[in-house]
Amino acid sequence: MSWVEGAAGSSYDTHNLPYGVFTHGDAPARIGVRIGEFVLDLDGAEAAGLILAGGALRAPSLNEFMALGHAQWSAVRKRIVELLTDPAHRAVVTPLLHPLAEVTLRMPFEVGDYVDFYSSEQHASNVGQIFRPGEPPLLPNWKHLPIGYHGRAGTVVASGTPIVRPCGQRSTPDGPVYGPSVRLDIEAEVGFVVGLPSALGDRVSVEDFSEYVFGVVLLNDWSARDLQAWEYRPLGPFLGKSFATSISPWVVPLDALAHAWVPAPVQDPPVLDYLRDEPHLGLDLRLAVDWNGSRVSEPPFAGMYWTPAQQLAHLTVNGASVRSGDLYASGTVSGVRRDQVGSFLELTWGGGEPVTLADGTVRTFLEDGDTVTITATAAGADGRTVSLGEVTGTVVPARR
Ligand SMILES: O=C(O)/C=C/C(=O)CC(=O)CC(=O)O
């Protein structure tokens, strides 16, 4: 337990220690780690010789540190735990702590490539029924490989960034029209951040997942369903999703989630060898979606059909390399019940079944001024809870 005031026993005690990038006053952006309601300045800690990471913590993004690999991640984490638990370090560390209320959180890393998977069986079959009524909801390949597409890395934004309602083409009975999306939606997802790079031509096997993946963020894949429905055949998502993807500011290291692994759903038919992970484990992360402050859904990540190790193995099976800062999203997290879905497309069943929020307002898709916040928790050691923080965003009117 940490000596930092208020941290001991909280979901941000030394069992969690998520990394981020912050600014404080006029100082340039720095790497920090969250402890309780404070951020520890790791740039300052490395400059003072309290932590040794070859200078990788003295940067305005996590990429260089994440590229060092698992042995270094563990060594730095162990040292941070020492500094924050042993009262002998209190006098030198205290000046490096800033209350969270005094800092601004920034993008934690520079996003390299961004991939979005489609790995919730429930979500895929719901969307299939809504978008393609009368056809089998899952295509024949769905249970043989984790379906995904390459998204737009340059529009991945930090939590809190306003989301400008996108404009584009949508289909009407009188032909296509151009204008602001009228079916703006969310997708509650978990993002995996690659740390260690791989070489072009090499594969990352399912066993090597924890050598390459540094940590986890919460992710909202904002989606304009009207633009998407008109443009997506035959090449898949394009402008309906490329306008913005929000991520949480704190990257929770996989080492903090060691107690959250649970058996993933049994895969039938059996998968090809390169996708076989034994044990076949997923992360028991409990997500929650708040729409203008009303809790509308609690998607369970443990039920995802494809695991993050299988997704990374598939992503690289053709020899495509990964870089530090590459981000791959799980796909929308939906459970079996209506109050467990990760999109409003599913919550309102294609907009046909509106929901009433706590303030009495009625919604199908997002209106200007609406705020959506996704949070999550996981089980930590000794019955403790690990908080994954939040990703939030407010919709602002279209710019024509
Ligand atoms: O089935 C479709 O045509 C479209 C599906 C999606 O919009 C889902 C997507 O972005 C992948 C996911 O988040 O699961």
Ligand SMILES: [Ca+2]
């Ligand atoms: Ca998505």
Ligand SMILES: [Mg+2]
């Ligand atoms: Mg998106």
